[in-house]
Amino acid sequence: SELTQDPAVSVALGQTVRITCQGDSLRKYFASWYQQKPGQAPILVIYAKNNRPSGIPDRFSGSSSGNTASLTITGAQAEDEADYYCNSRDSSTNHWVFGGGTKLTVL
Amino acid sequence: QVQLVQSGAEVKKPGASVKVSCKASGYTFTSHWMHWVRQAPGQGLEWVGIINPNGGTTSYTQKFQGRIMLTRDTSTSTVYMEVRSLRFDDTAVYYCARDVSNSATAWWFDTWGQGTLVTVSS
Numbered sequence: 001s002e003l004t005q006d007p008a009v010s011v012a013l014g015q016t017v018r019i020t021c022q023g024d025s026l027r028k029y030f031a032s033w034y035q036q037k038p039g040q041a042p043i044l045v046i047y048a049k050n051n052r053p054s055g056i057p058d059r060f061s062g063s064s065s066g067n068t069a070s071l072t073i074t075g076a077q078a079e080d081e082a083d084y085y086c087n088s089r090d091s092s093t094n095h096w097v098f099g100g101g102t103k104l105t106v107l
Numbered sequence: 108q109v110q111l112v113q114s115g116a117e118v119k120k121p122g123a124s125v126k127v128s129c130k131a132s133g134y135t136f137t138s139h140w141m142h143w144v145r146q147a148p149g150q151g152l153e154w155v156g157i158i159n160p161n162g163g164t165t166s167y168t169q170k171f172q173g174r175i176m177l178t179r180d181t182s183t184s185t186v187y188m189e190v191r192s193l194r195f196d197d198t199a200v201y202y203c204a205r206d207v208s209n210s211a212t213a214w215w216f217d218t219w220g221q222g223t224l225v226t227v228s229s
Binding site for chain 2: 029034049089
């Protein structure tokens with residue numbers, strides 16, 4: 001099954017933004033979230049619904065309800081401008097699948 | 108610290124094969140499965156496949172069945188991805204990423220290699 005993300009989202013500096021990811025597999029499996037800046041490898045920002053790796057600022061948080069997982073940035077900073085991807089296990093194939101990605105612009 | 112270091116960029120002709128390596132360090136190599144993910148120019152992330160370094164079990168997305176093979180060498184803590192019968196649309200950055208899970212409901216890729224650009228050009 002697929003994971004669907006909005007292609008682009010914008011947020012004013014210091015404001016809060018939510019990036020969503022929808023898919024049937026999210027009813028069964030938790031999503032993880034990755035930040036990717038141009039020319040760089042992705043980095044993990046949220047895993048197992050709402051856990052942050054060390055080094056990820058606490059303005060990043062995750063949540064999940066039904067078939068939707070969300071990544072929230074509370075007080076967005078200029079350095080948060082990046083592409084964000086969700087990932088989860090596919091309940092029909094047992095493989096993994098990424099969402100199409102959301103380009104976040106911080107105004 | 109956990110680190111994944113991939114081999115350098117490759118340029119190949121259509122129909123050829125390419126083999127990309129990913130050397131792991133900083134942890135017990137056989138304790139974590141390893142994913143491969145690719146990203147075509149200007150496109151999103153695409154899951155390719157996974158290998159269990161402990162035993163060599165593999166699984167591939169249907170799109171690449173028969174053209175991609177993942178292997179590992181436990182003596183050097185290295186996993187390999189070979190892509191055969193290269194096509195122009197295989198041009199992409201290929202990443203290895205370490206798998207971590209805490210249950211039967213959550214998996215994540217906690218460490219990524221730096222990526223390897225594979226260019227298919229005549």
